[in-house]
Amino acid sequence: MTGAMSENPYQSLDALAVMPLWRHHGDLFTPEPQASAVPYLWRYAALRPYMLHFTNRLSLEEAARRVLMLVNPGLSDPPATVNSLFAGIQVIMPGEAARAHRHAANAFRFIIEGESAYTTVNGERIHMRPGDLLLTPGWHWHDHFHEGNGPVMWLDGLDYPLTNALEAGFFELFGDRVQKPYVADDLSSRKFIHGRLNPAWENADSRFSPVGNYPWRETERAFVAMGDDVEGSDSEGIVLEYTNPWNGGPVLPTTDCKITRLRPGFRGRLRRTTASTIMHVVRGEGHVEFDDRRLEFGPHDVIAVPGWRAHRLANTSTDSDAILFSYSNAPALRALGLLRVDHPESANDPPG
Numbered sequence: 300m301t302g303a304m305s306e307n308p309y310q311s312l313d314a315l316a317v318m319p320l321w322r323h324h325g326d327l328f329t330p331e332p333q334a335s336a337v338p339y340l341w342r343y344a345a346l347r348p349y350m351l352h353f354t355n356r357l358s359l360e361e362a363a364r365r366v367l368m369l370v371n372p373g374l375s376d377p378p379a380t381v382n383s384l385f386a387g388i389q390v391i392m393p394g395e396a397a398r399a400h401r402h403a404a405n406a407f408r409f410i411i412e413g414e415s416a417y418t419t420v421n422g423e424r425i426h427m428r429p430g431d432l433l434l435t436p437g438w439h440w441h442d443h444f445h446e447g448n449g450p451v452m453w454l455d456g457l458d459y460p461l462t463n464a465l466e467a468g469f470f471e472l473f474g475d476r477v478q479k480p481y482v483a484d485d486l487s488s489r490k491f492i493h494g495r496l497n498p499a500w501e502n503a504d505s506r507f508s509p510v511g512n513y514p515w516r517e518t519e520r521a522f523v524a525m526g527d528d529v530e531g532s533d534s535e536g537i538v539l540e541y542t543n544p545w546n547g548g549p550v551l552p553t554t555d556c557k558i559t560r561l562r563p564g565f566r567g568r569l570r571r572t573t574a575s576t577i578m579h580v581v582r583g584e585g586h587v588e589f590d591d592r593r594l595e596f597g598p599h600d601v602i603a604v605p606g607w608r609a610h611r612l613a614n615t616s617t618d619s620d621a622i623l624f625s626y627s628n629a630p631a632l633r634a635l636g637l638l639r640v641d642h643p644e645s646a647n648d649p650p651g
């Protein structure tokens with residue numbers, strides 16, 4: 300059957316499930332990436348009272364995970380922090396257990412405050428201390444438990460916006476409420492703790508790091524051992540990447556995790572990358588400058604840096620370091636040949 304062409308052929312195209320490319324070329328092939336996410340900062344001091352409020356009002360039986368999602372004002376469907384990554388603040392109270400589940404999305408936690416909580420990941424209990432980075436790679440069972448005093452809070456990072464965009468999401472509840480440990484406590488971190496000395500009796504490789512916890516004391520030790528005379532990057536400061544000990548690559552297949560030391564008074568060169576980044580302030584004060592706004596940060600704040608937005612990092616203190624934990628989707632972009640980084644000139648840069 301051949302449909303008769305109507306007066307306005309454009310109107311008939313819809314029913315045939317076609318569109319004229321010449322009317323869409325401009326928005327499908329933009330000269331440069333157009334992030335939907337906006338640069339944004341979540342102030343920890345403003346969120347913390349709400350976190351504590353909900354510890355009294357909402358049990359973990361009801362909530363499953365007591366998390367405030369940091370939703371970028373430019374991204375609501377799905378709620379996300381930057382285009383392909385999520386950040387949330389989670390709190391767990393003494394005696395509480397967040398029940399075991401697993402999902403295809405990769406996850407990690409960066410501990411903000413509190414002691415004596417642990418997460419069990421595929422049968423290994425992994426203890427948390429402030430500044431520790433704990434990994435939960437995709438499809439690993441995980442539940443959280445707290446046996447100490449006072450709240451334990453951490454930053455959750457997940458890549459579910461990417462998993463879901465690719466329509467590759469799976470989720471499953473564990474049969475029991477929590478896992479029974481079947482691996483010695485903190486074994487994976489103890490085995491790989493020396494960084495450049497890896498277990499030679501295991502000859503494995505995986506696209507995610509086998510390390511359950513990158514403890515803060517080791518991270519801090521690395522900065523101290525490195526000394527004050529390393530140059531660092533003129534745009535990013537003294538930036539170290541947490542690595543997969545099998546291959547030196549990122550800790551998760553889609554996501555890299557880094558820790559940055561900005562020396563007192565550091566003011567970085569303007570930089571932009573197609574990777575989207577989320578930063579979390581471990582300590583110190585400073586700002587991230589964009590062309591249209593300046594985000595002033597303090598301890599434990601979280602900052603969204605959307606892709607291809609030129610920005611400049613600064614430590615505004617003249618006597619203390621600023622330490623930033625950050626994660627980005629650079630590994631996903633690199634794998635697809637889409638990672639670009641450059642240093643645009645700006646009116647504020649000295650010539651030459």
Ligand code: GTQ
Nearest residue numbers: 364366387389441455457
């Ligand atoms: O702790 O397992 O923020 O499954 C979002 C989804 C945390 C978790 C989040 C999760 C978790």
